[in-house]
Amino acid sequence: MAEDLNNDSSESDTFEVIDTNGPVQIIKDNGDHTFTLCENDLATILMSKNLKDTPVVVVSVAGAFRKGKSFLLDFILRYLTCEGRPGWMGDPEEELTGFKWRGGTNRETSGIWVWGQPFIRTNPVTGEKVAILLMDTQGTFDNQAIVRDSATIFALSTMLSSIQIYNISQQISEDDLQHLHLFTDYGRLAMQDDSSDSKTKPFQRLEFLIRDWAFEYEFELGATGGKNYLNKILAVSENQHEELQEVRHHINNCFENVGCFLLPYPGRTVASKPQFNGKISDMEDDFAKGIENLIPYFLHEDILQSKKIHGQTLKGKDLLYYFKSYVEIYQQDTLPEPMTMLRATAEANNLSALASAQEKYTENMDKKVGGDHGYLNETDLTTHHAESMELAEKEFHSTRKMGGSELSKAYLDKLEKYMEDQFQQYCKINESKNIFKSARTPITLFIVLAVAYVAHGILQALYLGPLAMLCNIVFWGAMSTLGVWITLKWRGEQPEVAEKIDQIAEIIWEQGLTPFYALIIAAGTSAAIKHAQTAQQRRKSKTS
Ligand SMILES: Nc1nc2c(ncn2[C@@H]2O[C@H](COP(=O)(O)OP(=O)(O)OP(=O)(O)O)[C@@H](O)[C@H]2O)c(=O)[nH]1
Ligand SMILES: [Mg+2]
Numbered sequence: 001m002a003e004d005l006n007n008d009s010s011e012s013d014t015f016e017v018i019d020t021n022g023p024v025q026i027i028k029d030n031g032d033h034t035f036t037l038c039e040n041d042l043a044t045i046l047m048s049k050n051l052k053d054t055p056v057v058v059v060s061v062a063g064a065f066r067k068g069k070s071f072l073l074d075f076i077l078r079y080l081t082c083e084g085r086p087g088w089m090g091d092p093e094e095e096l097t098g099f100k101w102r103g104g105t106n107r108e109t110s111g112i113w114v115w116g117q118p119f120i121r122t123n124p125v126t127g128e129k130v131a132i133l134l135m136d137t138q139g140t141f142d143n144q145a146i147v148r149d150s151a152t153i154f155a156l157s158t159m160l161s162s163i164q165i166y167n168i169s170q171q172i173s174e175d176d177l178q179h180l181h182l183f184t185d186y187g188r189l190a191m192q193d194d195s196s197d198s199k200t201k202p203f204q205r206l207e208f209l210i211r212d213w214a215f216e217y218e219f220e221l222g223a224t225g226g227k228n229y230l231n232k233i234l235a236v237s238e239n240q241h242e243e244l245q246e247v248r249h250h251i252n253n254c255f256e257n258v259g260c261f262l263l264p265y266p267g268r269t270v271a272s273k274p275q276f277n278g279k280i281s282d283m284e285d286d287f288a289k290g291i292e293n294l295i296p297y298f299l300h301e302d303i304l305q306s307k308k309i310h311g312q313t314l315k316g317k318d319l320l321y322y323f324k325s326y327v328e329i330y331q332q333d334t335l336p337e338p339m340t341m342l343r344a345t346a347e348a349n350n351l352s353a354l355a356s357a358q359e360k361y362t363e364n365m366d367k368k369v370g371g372d373h374g375y376l377n378e379t380d381l382t383t384h385h386a387e388s389m390e391l392a393e394k395e396f397h398s399t400r401k402m403g404g405s406e407l408s409k410a411y412l413d414k415l416e417k418y419m420e421d422q423f424q425q426y427c428k429i430n431e432s433k434n435i436f437k438s439a440r441t442p443i444t445l446f447i448v449l450a451v452a453y454v455a456h457g458i459l460q461a462l463y464l465g466p467l468a469m470l471c472n473i474v475f476w477g478a479m480s481t482l483g484v485w486i487t488l489k490w491r492g493e494q495p496e497v498a499e500k501i502d503q504i505a506e507i508i509w510e511q512g513l514t515p516f517y518a519l520i521i522a523a524g525t526s527a528a529i530k531h532a533q534t535a536q537q538r539r540k541s542k543t544s
Helices: 039-046 069-081 147-160 174-191 222-234 242-254 268-272 285-299 316-331 341-369 378-398 404-432 440-461 465-491 495-543
Strands: 023-029 035-037 056-063 112-115 119-122 129-137 163-169 203-213 255-264
Touching: 023 039, 023 147, 035 147, 035 316, 039 316, 056 069, 056 147, 056 316, 069 129, 069 163, 069 285, 112 147, 129 147, 147 174, 147 316, 163 174, 163 285, 174 242, 174 316, 203 222, 203 242, 222 242, 222 255, 222 285, 242 255, 255 285, 341 378, 341 404, 378 404, 440 465, 440 495, 465 495
Parallel strands: 056 129, 056 163, 163 203, 203 255
Antiparallel strands: 023 035, 023 112, 112 129, 119 129
């Protein structure tokens, strides 16, 4: 039934030939929270003669770090290598090799690895010939990873596998479900495709694998106990909190099939002896039996299903394309940042404090500078802005927030920037209400034409013909500009031309009329003072 797959690179001679006789890293952790696809190495495997046009079954193991994922994959390897024949578990004294695994606290697997030699099988039920590809992943939440790293690896392995084995220690906690929710949603986001039918589930098969299961008296070991246990965990009831219900609905909506297998504790040697090298003789019998039952449950030829995306079966060459495009999506900045619950809550707190502080500012500004109010002089406007800022900042500080002062400071800066921007808008609105200012252009033009008219008359009387002519030109120039301005304003056309006229009028006003106006005011004031002094002197002399 099985065929040996020899990598024939004749059709892939654009790739540098690599040794595919063992684990091959296909996604590299760059150590700076970014990942790179090892395209050449992946292409060497997926574009090989036998795999390129063969539907692929991708078996992935993902979950928290240091929980025996690579160790399990090495037993899957033995099963596939022996084609599942009796005794496939091997010699009880044989060392366990394949994907690298070891004890200790430091992470072993980094990025994503696949076994370089896929296994060809034919499903006896469907007659479909498929190639099985084993995928080992970096554990989530190791001490070097941020949430995005874990989410990226988990999401990529879920998106690109047909069986995702979610490896969990001891029992399924709400935490495990929340993480699954976050990671698969991160995957679903990257997979979003307008052409896809939103009713089709994005992922195929999810298998919870519970290690060190200790409650055999409640749920028996193996797939049956696992199924019952999972039914209990994923049950949705009306009196459950909305958040719990949502996670459960999400899992059901994301995966076509969900299963669970309960595996017992492997014994102290496996769990904590540094000398342990994977010998079956060092394992508890129950555990070895569990492994023996578990792998056919996952990989029995009858239930093998090739990888499908949007309903389309993927062959080796298609999988290469999807790897490239999905990794690329995670390398861009277009996806939202997945966050820890604490960070997300803290950001939500700060955002809501920011929103209410912004509201406070606009509400208070509107009291004096809003649409219904008249023009406010510059000093009062600035004072009112300062008061509103103070009120808004007080509002921001009075809201309780998680995340500490550093995060809070970033939002306070945003608030200040918002208020400054808003203030500029308020200044413009206020300016537009200044009737005198809006009448400045016609007044200026009118004064210019009046002065030119009078000057023309005087200069003509003095026989200064050329100068009088110049005044005449200024008069008609000002008159027609005023006509154009009034027409444009009235019809609301070509505002840029009207604006240009306003600017010219402004210059004439500032340069010519304002000093003249100041002169008149000064002269008027000094005349008034003089008049008052004379009147006072007269009164004094009368009384004496
Ligand atoms: N308690 C317990 N330990 C196990 C089990 N299976 C394997 N181990 C031990 O777990 C340790 C880690 O095994 P690995 O396969 O390297 O774990 P991993 O999850 O791949 O680790 P990372 O690659 O670092 O994420 C080894 O010492 C194994 O002997 C199990 O079912 N229960
Ligand atoms: Mg590992």
